[in-house]
Amino acid sequence: MTSSATPLHYLPITEAAAALSAGRLTSAELTEAVIARAEAVEPRLRALLSADPASARAQARASDLRRASGQSLGPLDGIPIGLKDVIAVQDQPLTAGSRMLANFISPYDATVTRRLRASGAVLYGRHNCDEFAMGSSTENSAFHPTGNPWDLDRVPGGSSGGSAAALAAGEALATLGSDTGGSIRQPAALCGVVGLKPTYGTVSRYGLVAYASSLDQIGPFGRTVADVALVLQAIAGHDERDSTSLRAAPEDFGEAVTASPVPRRLGLPREYFGEGLDPEVAAAVEQAVAHYRGLGCEIREVSLPHTPYCLDAYYVLATAEASSNLSRYDGVRYGHRCAAPRDLQDLYCRSRAEGFGAEVKRRIILGTYVLSSGYYDAYYLRAQKVRTLVRRDFLRAFEEVDALLTPTSPIPAFRRGEKADPLAMYLCDIYTIGANLAGLPAMSVPCGFTRAGLPVGFQLIGKPLGESELLAIGHAYDRVHQWGRRSPNL
């Protein structure tokens, strides 16, 4: 057992890996602690949609045997890691938080799943999320909501709310989420953990239930920036099963965290500090800025003039792609099928009407509309042009600064049911969508708590393929403050 005062289920990966390799801890013990913790908190938290403790225990035993024979696969070997329920794991449920896939068992592994297995990770837990990753509170899950570990009446954010909450509650040592418009970073901020959305194309999407293909990216949640770097190391890299995956030169992100020099210039985009920003969030972010200033960074105000158009462009492009991506859920080959269809049309209509929730239907209808004959140029094509301009804004800013620092979410975790108006919910992603449109790496790092005890995070947005630099910048703050290591009173 480790001598640390931290309970096993709250250990950062770096410390757990050290204990494992020193023989002070076994994966079986660590996994058992995580399973026990999940069993203890799940009745109140409800971050999991499914879990397979027997499989996790078998994986842990295999890890311990490898280690005993000197065949350790690296820092993740034996570490329990959970996955958002949009990432395929062979022979495990894959629901995407939807009634449509309530009984679907994936017959294959996603590429990230294969890579985690290859790094020795113990896969444990399928996390709740907004249906088909559409939402910012996990309330759109067809099964149940998930509580915020810091206040169970509040949402954990979304769409990867289950993955952020599960990590913050000690149900895994790291988790994977997916981020289309902020779905990793916003829940990371609201749950007080680190969350990274890599450069588009860094992590394979093969086996990720598609929401909006040109924006979706899988990324890790961790308690520290260093942990996030270790998980990214395991899952990143070219995959011939994903045409959009990049052929970037391999990097050592774990090394980069400590080796890279601290940045000289950080930019504060003025459009990200305006109306709608909660004063307590603003104050916490200001303190993070002060920390960097104290490290000798030059802080500059910059402008991203097309920011006001991001949300509109996002909801045109994401829904257009979603309307097509979700066509495959038709009740013909798998998934929900209505009872006793009269004919083909009836089979389609009722299966989809029964299988999809309100937000998914809203986005399918919106996306179908913007792609319709006669509207394509006005909506889809124009939104693509906005996207180009947004990316240009960022690249221009990066001529002046090494990274951008912004709030992750304008507000801390809100109460369940508080944002019944879809448009109010959409505004939760106002600071995160830009990085998706521009395909840039972006990370939320916890930076304190509100007076009510709710976590706050700040966002770092980096250059294309600038993960190493981004992690180093984040680490320069995180290694001192380590807000993500605080544990909620659950």
Add this chain to the structure above:
Amino acid sequence: MGASLAESLSPGPAVSSPAPQSPAYEAVIGLEVHVQIRTRSKIFTRVAAGYGHEPNTLTDPVVLALPGALPVMNRAALDAIIKAGLLLGCEIAPVCKWDRKNYFYPDSPKNYQISQYDAPVCRGGAVEIELPGPARNVMGEHKRIPLTRIHLEEDVGKLNHGAAESLVDYNRAGTPLMEIVSEPALHSGEEAYAYLTSLRATMIQGGISDCDMEKGQLRCDANISLRPAGSTTLGTKVELKNLNSISFVRDGIEHEIRRQRGILERGGRITQETRDYDGMTGTSQSLRSKEEAHDYRYFPDPDLMPVVIDEAWRERLRADCPELPFDRQRRFIAAYDLPYTQTSVLVWDRPLADYFEAAVRLGAAPQAAGNWIINDLQRELASAGSAPAECRVSPSHLVALLRLIESGVLLNAAAKEVFIEMFATGDSPEKIADRRGLRATPTDQGELEGWCRESIAGNPKAAAEFRSGKDGAINALKGPVMKAAKGKASPKAVDETLRRLLAGG
């Protein structure tokens, strides 16, 4: 995206040529031909492409559109369409870009088809056709039918309708498919027949597809409209589907032309619709009208990156392009002085034509080689059911056989016998002739003169006719000599001896 694909592809510039089928109306026809590309694996995944397998065995997460599956392009399919474009003289796009065509149907696993909308790989080009000539041995009129475009897409699965339920087989889903769209520049079923014949030969000879219509490897839809002869505007078009043989395409088009002409002559109006032609009964029925047309909501597929087609890629494929059948036919006629009928057998069968050229390169007389290949070789191949490529008679053996005939070592009847054994054994003609004792032995001149004198004496009338200038009469004198020689006298020697004796009196 204002217009639907169908509208944007609707007939453009008018083509005016006399309508062969009616003095009052001219038919205008455009063909949409789907050709399955012969690749080992499917177009967007590694699963094998194939025909005739157990249902749903050629599938994987990508083919079945499972959650999370992604397409990855098979470059062999892109190679094939570029090659097709080069063969047909198309302009090749610098980039291959993919779009999604959205519509719901159970044979389409994703409920969208990955296709190409506004940037097909090939634009322009033409298919050269030959119309039937005035006689079998006379070349017919040639035309070039311009193409609008050729694009790449994925094939769909197959529905099998039962009494109570329909079953889907996704084995075919994801097979690479080319859609070849002609300009509305055809005017009769006969032209359509010639177009498909030429196109199919080009695809087969280019190694692009086997084009077996029974296996659905070549499928054709026809857009047909009529207009008053001399008019330059187009009439309302009807799309004819399920034309599943080249003859049915011709018959279906002729049927539709008659149907439309009947309506127009009675003063009626043509409804824009899609009709299903039944080749067995020779009738058609309406499938759907224009009002039910789809909005396919095309947009660029975000899962597939555009692929750059550079000059080196095009040149690599250009080097692999065979000569087109009609070009080869013109060359065979010009270079080898072959008769039209011979060339029109050879050039449509690339292995046979290749065999012919190999023999000619080795020194065979073109016409003699052509005769032997078309008559004897083809007959043996047909009865053995084998292809020229696996033929045991090498071109050099054929050349050797022709030399033996020319030099009088083998007489014609003997040569035929030798050839059959060459085909069966692969042995050289010399070896077979020796083994079977078929060489024409140099006959004793005295003996030959004796037979010739007997023949002249026995046919005084023929001899007299020859002497009075009728050269052909000598043939009547040859028969008895050949008969007496029992096939061992060379026709050349018999001819010379007879002439000498007849001249000498």
